Amino acid sequence: MLKKTLKMVALATIVIFALIQIVPYGHNQKNPSVRLEPNWDSPQTRELAKRACFDCHSNETEWPWYSYIAPASWLVQRDVEEGRHHLNFSEWDVPQDDAEEAAEMVRKGEMPLWFYVPLHPQASLNAGEKQALIRGLEASIDTAPGEKEKR
Numbered sequence: 429m430l431k432k433t434l435k436m437v438a439l440a441t442i443v444i445f446a447l448i449q450i451v452p453y454g455h456n457q458k459n460p461s462v463r464l465e466p467n468w469d470s471p472q473t474r475e476l477a478k479r480a481c482f483d484c485h486s487n488e489t490e491w492p493w494y495s496y497i498a499p500a501s502w503l504v505q506r507d508v509e510e511g512r513h514h515l516n517f518s519e520w521d522v523p524q525d526d527a528e529e530a531a532e533m534v535r536k537g538e539m540p541l542w543f544y545v546p547l548h549p550q551a552s553l554n555a556g557e558k559q560a561l562i563r564g565l566e567a568s569i570d571t572a573p574g575e576k577e578k579r
Contacts, residue, residue, distance in 0.1 A: 448498040457491040457505070464521040466568045473564025477517060480540050480551045480561065481530075484511030487518035492547070507541075524569075531565040534558060 468474040483489050484507055495504040512519075514526040533539040540551050553561060 451498055451502070457489070457495055457501075459489055460487045460518070462487050462518040464519065465517055466520050469564050469567035472560060473568055476553065476557055476561040476564065480534075480553055481515075482517065483548065483551075484508050484540075484544075485515045485517055487512070487516065527569045530569055531562045534562050534565065 465474075468477075478486075478488070489508055491504070494500045515524055515530055530539070540548075545552050
């Protein structure tokens with residue numbers, strides 16, 4: 429009886445997993461074009477931002493294999509959409525309301541998000557790289573659209 433129940437649960441799990449693959453959200457991982465980037469203070473700052481930030485905060489997302497499989501695809505798509513909404517390094521031609529907070533978020537250890545780094549080890553910055561990114565973001569974001577008008 430227990431063996432039969434386990435087989436039914438396994439079969440139901442497989443069927444449900446297969447069915448959720450047809451839900452379209454999270455299956456549209458196309459990057460919009462890059463319109464304008466910040467006036468980076470150095471190539472190093474851009475490279476560090478690319479490693480640690482661009483997957484969620486630019487139009488240059490590198491979609492990992494699991495981002496094509498539901499339900500992970502739903503979570504990844506949501507995280508990228510939310511990240512781009514708050515700060516998008518590829519659309520510097522429009523106001524970036526949260527740009528001024530980027531360096532502080534890195535300084536506090538709030539970015540990159542805790543669950544992102546284990547899946548993307550390239551985003552792990554050593555102490556020197558983290559400080560360089562913070563300084564570079566502060567210098568580069570000073571030119572964010574809409575930032576000077578707020579001051």
